[in-house]
Amino acid sequence: MDDVEGRLNVARERIAAAEREAGRPAGSVTLVAVSKTFDREHILPAIHAGQRVFGENRVQEAAQKWPALKADHPDIELHLIGPLQSNKAREAVALFDVIETVDRDKIAAELAKEIKRQGRQPHLYVQVNTGSEPQKAGIDPREAVAFVTRCRTVHDLTIDGLMCIPPADENPGPHFALLEKLAREAGVERLSMGMSGDYEVAVRFGATSVRVGSAIFGSR
Numbered sequence: 001m002d003d004v005e006g007r008l009n010v011a012r013e014r015i016a017a018a019e020r021e022a023g024r025p026a027g028s029v030t031l032v033a034v035s036k037t038f039d040r041e042h043i044l045p046a047i048h049a050g051q052r053v054f055g056e057n058r059v060q061e062a063a064q065k066w067p068a069l070k071a072d073h074p075d076i077e078l079h080l081i082g083p084l085q086s087n088k089a090r091e092a093v094a095l096f097d098v099i100e101t102v103d104r105d106k107i108a109a110e111l112a113k114e115i116k117r118q119g120r121q122p123h124l125y126v127q128v129n130t131g132s133e134p135q136k137a138g139i140d141p142r143e144a145v146a147f148v149t150r151c152r153t154v155h156d157l158t159i160d161g162l163m164c165i166p167p168a169d170e171n172p173g174p175h176f177a178l179l180e181k182l183a184r185e186a187g188v189e190r191l192s193m194g195m196s197g198d199y200e201v202a203v204r205f206g207a208t209s210v211r212v213g214s215a216i217f218g219s220r
């Protein structure tokens, strides 16, 4: 609440500067404001400052906060950026406009079923575990292109992008470069990469959206 608008504007300016420096068109990068753990009182100032794209990492938390906010602001676009359990696919398809964390066949099959059942079609990204970290969600990079193909051919899903969370203790550049290469190979256009600490780097490597939480809402 303490100056969410000011910090939002700083992030917007930095993204614009990074776009210019990278020779990319103005507005080619979407800022996803990550509001996880923050309540309505923190989110409203961002909405009033014109922010319309938000990210949440838990279906349950989002289901408590967002239906009312979305009813008041129908142009809000909500992204799921956290792991998805197959028993939450129904709720996720009903609530989110973009699901960034498709990472296994079981989830792909559940999402396909719910999309047909509900007639609602969120955009879907495949999460890639670029660092092959055992504890982290996401498909292994060596299997990513084949998985995108399976999503299309086996599950009849449209995949629009890839997403990654680089290992916390590594230089993110090579991970962003890997995700960009995999996206080209898989034939998808959107790249969700970059967080509070490295979103300008991600813009340089071709991010089409960056997920920024603490730099806007404060520390969690």
Ligand SMILES: *Cc1c(COP(=O)(O)O)cnc(C)c1O
Residues within 6 Å of the ligand: 034, 036, 057, 081, 082, 165, 195, 196, 197, 211, 212, 213, 214, 215
């Ligand atoms: C929390 C989270 C973010 C935002 O992280 P900050 O460092 O606060 O910007 C981005 N992406 C994912 C997947 C997250 O869970």
